[in-house]
Amino acid sequence: MITGGGGFLGQSVARALLARGGLASEPGGPAQLTDLVLFDQAFPTQRLEDRRVAYVTGDLLDRERVDHTCARGLDAVFHLASVVSAGAEADFDLGLRVNLDGTRTLLEACRVQKAPPRIVFTSSVAAFGGELPDTVVDTTAPMPQSSYGTQKVIGELLVNDYTRKGYVDGRTVRLPTIVVRPGKPNRAASGFMSSILREPINGEPAVCPVLPEAQMWILSPQGAVDTLIHAMELSGSRWGWNRTLNVPGITVSVAEALSALARIAGADARARVRFERDPAIEKIVLSWPARFRTERADRLGFRADSGIDDIIKAHIMRTPG
Amino acid sequence: MITGGGGFLGQSVARALLARGGLASEPGGPAQLTDLVLFDQAFPTQRLEDRRVAYVTGDLLDRERVDHTCARGLDAVFHLASVVSAGAEADFDLGLRVNLDGTRTLLEACRVQKAPPRIVFTSSVAAFGGELPDTVVDTTAPMPQSSYGTQKVIGELLVNDYTRKGYVDGRTVRLPTIVVRPGKPNRAASGFMSSILREPINGEPAVCPVLPEAQMWILSPQGAVDTLIHAMELSGSRWGWNRTLNVPGITVSVAEALSALARIAGADARARVRFERDPAIEKIVLSWPARFRTERADRLGFRADSGIDDIIKAHIMRTPG
Numbered sequence: 001m002i003t004g005g006g007g008f009l010g011q012s013v014a015r016a017l018l019a020r021g022g023l024a025s026e027p028g029g030p031a032q033l034t035d036l037v038l039f040d041q042a043f044p045t046q047r048l049e050d051r052r053v054a055y056v057t058g059d060l061l062d063r064e065r066v067d068h069t070c071a072r073g074l075d076a077v078f079h080l081a082s083v084v085s086a087g088a089e090a091d092f093d094l095g096l097r098v099n100l101d102g103t104r105t106l107l108e109a110c111r112v113q114k115a116p117p118r119i120v121f122t123s124s125v126a127a128f129g130g131e132l133p134d135t136v137v138d139t140t141a142p143m144p145q146s147s148y149g150t151q152k153v154i155g156e157l158l159v160n161d162y163t164r165k166g167y168v169d170g171r172t173v174r175l176p177t178i179v180v181r182p183g184k185p186n187r188a189a190s191g192f193m194s195s196i197l198r199e200p201i202n203g204e205p206a207v208c209p210v211l212p213e214a215q216m217w218i219l220s221p222q223g224a225v226d227t228l229i230h231a232m233e234l235s236g237s238r239w240g241w242n243r244t245l246n247v248p249g250i251t252v253s254v255a256e257a258l259s260a261l262a263r264i265a266g267a268d269a270r271a272r273v274r275f276e277r278d279p280a281i282e283k284i285v286l287s288w289p290a291r292f293r294t295e296r297a298d299r300l301g302f303r304a305d306s307g308i309d310d311i312i313k314a315h316i317m318r319t320p321g
Numbered sequence: 322m323i324t325g326g327g328g329f330l331g332q333s334v335a336r337a338l339l340a341r342g343g344l345a346s347e348p349g350g351p352a353q354l355t356d357l358v359l360f361d362q363a364f365p366t367q368r369l370e371d372r373r374v375a376y377v378t379g380d381l382l383d384r385e386r387v388d389h390t391c392a393r394g395l396d397a398v399f400h401l402a403s404v405v406s407a408g409a410e411a412d413f414d415l416g417l418r419v420n421l422d423g424t425r426t427l428l429e430a431c432r433v434q435k436a437p438p439r440i441v442f443t444s445s446v447a448a449f450g451g452e453l454p455d456t457v458v459d460t461t462a463p464m465p466q467s468s469y470g471t472q473k474v475i476g477e478l479l480v481n482d483y484t485r486k487g488y489v490d491g492r493t494v495r496l497p498t499i500v501v502r503p504g505k506p507n508r509a510a511s512g513f514m515s516s517i518l519r520e521p522i523n524g525e526p527a528v529c530p531v532l533p534e535a536q537m538w539i540l541s542p543q544g545a546v547d548t549l550i551h552a553m554e555l556s557g558s559r560w561g562w563n564r565t566l567n568v569p570g571i572t573v574s575v576a577e578a579l580s581a582l583a584r585i586a587g588a589d590a591r592a593r594v595r596f597e598r599d600p601a602i603e604k605i606v607l608s609w610p611a612r613f614r615t616e617r618a619d620r621l622g623f624r625a626d627s628g629i630d631d632i633i634k635a636h637i638m639r640t641p642g
Contacts, residue, residue: 092486130563141462150482154475161471165413242451
């Protein structure tokens with residue numbers, strides 16, 4: 001099952017799983033994918049044409065719907081559904097309900113399965129903030145400065161504890177900001193970092209709400225899919241007792257991203273980006289760390305992108321037209 | 322209001338507040354105590370004789386009861402009610418409901434007050450665990466190894482975020498193990514550290530479930546009361562944005578505690594303690610750190626006890642008969 005299965009990341013993971021035909025579980029070799037449930041409030045009009053896919057339109061807050069969906073038996077869950085950063089900041093109650101209560105509903109539905117299902121939960125660099133060290137390392141204390149980050153860290157703690165109790169086999173990855181996200185902007189405060197590349201490439205204007213010096217810790221869409229699937233495929237024993245992980249990314253400033261844009265898509269594209277500071281966005285995004293040393297994830301075989309140029313080129317390759 | 326107001330710590334805080342007549346709030350000087358609500362599921366038969374005290378028998382899970390109690394207006398809350406460590410480990414659902422849902426109910430009741438009330442929330446050394454450094458410092462990442470610790474850290478995060486949003490003026494203290502607790506043993510996994518001192522002094526036998534080398538980070542009952550009241554009295558600006566604090570304690574091994582017992586209460590008393598290892602208790606207690614450097618709390622004026630001898634002597638002084 002993929003919660004948030006109608007979203008861009010959920011759809012990407014679904015396509016990747018269908019193409020691979022299953023998950024490589026250790027040590028038994030690949031487990032065949034026979035049924036894939038996409039759970040979300042809404043789905044793209046263009047559906048994945050595959051008999052293995054079932055679409056369930058529902059809300060994580062609808063406990064009956066979640067329980068009913070999970071009652072057919074679950075082996076593995078990618079839990080991607082979430083109210084994103086600016087959304088959870090604007091609507092505190094909605095954030096708590098979806099990001100905290102929704103995650104609990106899902107964990108409870110997993111707990112009653114015959115065998116503890118694997119769950120990959122997506123946390124975020126928003127787990128960190130405050131008085132940050134120059135480089136975040138594996139032992140840096142989470143210190144969220146947003147409701148979204150707070151709710152993500154709470155989810156990490158619950159996934160860890162449900163795993164420790166043997167109720168689920170959970171794994172949490174703290175994802176970097178995903179760049180370049182395709183499609184329309186969402187309410188993620190970090191969304192501008194995709195907009196300032198995606199819109200100019202499409203011939204459209206874009207607004208950058210932070211200064212050119214602002215840095216972010218980023219991962220490409222393909223890198224995110226690979227990260228999520230690798231997190232699922234790793235054995236529980238390789239994960240060990242600590243089920244929360246900072247995963248690799250690269251540090252890129254707005255200025256570096258725009259230089260790469262000019263190199264790859266031309267000065268015209270670059271000229272479509274205008275700076276207009278937005279204090280609300282700045283406050284959230286600048287509270288996140290942009291520099292990590294991810295030794296544990298490196299040892300576990302997680303990989304980052306080679307650089308911003310390749311990320312932009314891959315985006316252009318994938319863009320229709 | 323004091324949640325858990327019927328418990329040993331709640332009663333001690335209540336007595337201290339009544340004796341002081343109020344809280345010293347900065348910079349306005351002392352605020353007079355006119356009404357003190359003790360909220361708990363049960364109360365000692367011997368009640369505090371004071372017209373300022375109201376007893377409310379209720380459950381934190383009874384949202385209506387909490388809302389109704391808080392509706393009369395709240396200035397300050399000591400949130401001490403909790404399912405303790407071994408209890409939350411034995412009954413996972415009860416722990417989540419009381420320690421997580423109960424805390425949320427209280428925070429919501431505070432959020433609708435005219436002005437954001439001060440809340441002192443009691444977390445614990447159980448927030449820490451796993452691969453611990455030799456000495457826990459202010460920046461050490463919480464890594465709970467029990468459901469109790471998990472739920473406490475979640476409470477810390479919520480208190481921080483409700484404070485950041487301006488809904489409450491919260492402060493969380495991670496209390497050391499309180500030794501010597503008076504009265505009967507409770508379900509706290511750390512309870513033996515009080516038992517092995519309290520029972521022998523009363524002429525009764527006691528069982529120590531861990532090895533003599535086991536160390537704990539402890540604070541006396543009086544030290545805990547002082548810590549909680551100081552946490553309440555400090556201004557929000559002195560707390561700053563980070564509302565979670567490791568507070569001072571002292572590191573004491575079981576062997577050191579028993580030597581002190583022999584010195585103060587005699588070899589006969591010491592001889593009443595028998596060792597019988599309990600793996601379930603050991604697993605929880607040994608996952609907690611016993612050594613801290615509490616620089617931030619020291620700067621904020623929090624203080625530890627002078628030593629285990631004084632803690633035992635103070636306990637004997639306070640014990641009736």
